[in-house]
Amino acid sequence: MRSSLLPWSCLLAAASSAAAADAPAPDPIDHGRRLTAWLRDHGGYFSPSLELRRFAPDGSDDAATAEASPFYGVVAAKAIPKGTPLFEVPRKLLVTPRAPEVEVGDRIGVWFEQDWRWYRGKVGAVAGDALNVFYDDGATEVVHRDEDHWLKEEDLDVELGKRVTVWYPEWKAWFPGNVGEWDAEARVMGVKYDDGDFETVKVDEAKWEPVTSGDCETVVRLVEEAALGDASLYQPYIDYLLSQPRGQLPAFWSDAGKDLMEKVLGPIEKEDSTSEEGSDEPDTILPEAWKDGYVEEFVEWCTDGKLDAKDLEDQINFYNLLNQRGWDELMIPVMDMMNHGNGRLLNTDHSSAHGVEPVKVWASRDIAKGEDIYTTYNFCPDCGGRFKNYGTSDLLRDYGFVEGFPQRWFFDDQGIAFELDVDESGEHKVNWLNNGPPKSSGFLKEQIDRLRSLSESFPVLGDASGESTIPQHELDVIVRYHQALLIAMTEALKSMARDPPRSPEISGGDKDEL
Secondary structure (H helix, E strand, O other), X not given: OOOOXXXXXXXXXXXXXXXXXXXXXXXXXXXHXXXXXXXXXXXXXXXXXXXXXXXXXXXXXXXXXXXXXXXXXXEEOOOEOOOOEEEEEOHHHOEOOOOOOOOOOOEEEXXXXXXXXXXXXXXXXXXXXXXXXXXXXXXXXXXXXXXXXXXXXXXXXXXXXXXXXXXXXXXXEEEEEEEEEEEOOOOEEEEEEOOOOXXXXXXXXXXXXXXXXXXXXXXXXXXXXXXXXXXXXXXXXXXXXXXXXXXXXXXXXXXXXXXXXXXXXXXEOOOOOOOOOOOOOOXXXXXXXXXXXXXXXXXXXXXXXXXXHHHHHXXXXXXXXXXXXXXXXXXXXXXXXXXXXXXXXXXXXXXXXXXXXXXXXXXXXXXXXXXXXXXXXXXXXXOOOHHHHOOHHHHHHHHOOXXXXXEEEEEHHHOEEEEEEEOOOOOEEEEEOOOOOOOOOHHHHHHHHHHHHHHHOOOOOOOOOOOOOOOHHHHHHHHHHHHHHHXXXXXXXXXXXXXXXXXXXXXXXXXXXX
């Protein structure tokens, strides 16, 4: 049986008055043409078989809506064979964190990829981007602060509880975690990774770094480049970023939008493995920190409370854009205009953003004329452990949209994980991840009843004047997420009736020891 969408017309109609206010004013700048020309002018490549086009935020084919939209996507202007290079972004066009201040006499560590180890030394001279380093082993070399991988020596100090991220070449990805053990004599730290794995790491022979304020320094770099105006190398890209509407992530929504989203999410009881009763603190279906975590995180890590209101608003906007469009602490112009899609939609692959070579994108299969060009936000070379437990809800929190099919749903506290797709006939297909269906259907039944009831009894949206209090784009996303969540849970419950429950808990594979 196919699941049908619930009738939300009354809810949408109640907020229709917000649509005009939310609709973006037409932007006279063709950012697509401007960015592709800028990329080519600075040594990059953008295939003549591609176009950067505006698209309607509601997914419609309405030309007028698309023409007024600030959003762009990459489209195949002609058929493209598998393996065809699509575009290439030089390292100099990546927006990177502002390099830390360094003075003569400072001690630093420099990572040598060919030796796979850190070498430490003292800065003997500073000339612009160049640092003349006298190493402890007697060697001397010029290090370029914006190109080479180096850290101040104090950043390479290890202590229990320190947040670090470690590069695994076989995964071509960084994995963050906390230092749980430290053997100073052997120079070995034990890292408890965020994905649940625990590994020992030889600190002098592993590519790692502290999780500090790299994001903050990228924000500072963006603010500085924006202030330069025409003098900035990145001006076409900065102009495009500033053309994007603010408040796209749930953490930056209006209070009314957050309140409605909270109703959709609903309080649920975390399952306690030591007790048959739920814990005292209810959770929600959307991952933690969805409501205001980004704002609190930025203020705590990056500002020290020293910015005035206007500067804080501007920096939070860039921090929002970095979280929404960046690769960790990097921003990759043009590449970040590809939309997300997995399964049959995914039609590209790319090199790692964390290296010394240009970032290259190529066709991973034959692409038909008129097809959108997709990348993936959880199965990419730099996505780390996201393939294990990062799904539709996480994408909404971090990028502000509800993905199409296939979708991945993770309810960790209940031990539920599955992928939902549709076949060519439109039938939904559930693929249980790792351990199969849960032993009990109680959680799914309870949430399905709650979500159905919610759709039928939503309060009237509006203030005393009858005007909507929720911006239209927020309401649209809330509606889509409610529908997606209800369909996913309903199809999972149907699948449970067909598939016998198995096994206890979700687990991920171990990484090889460094």
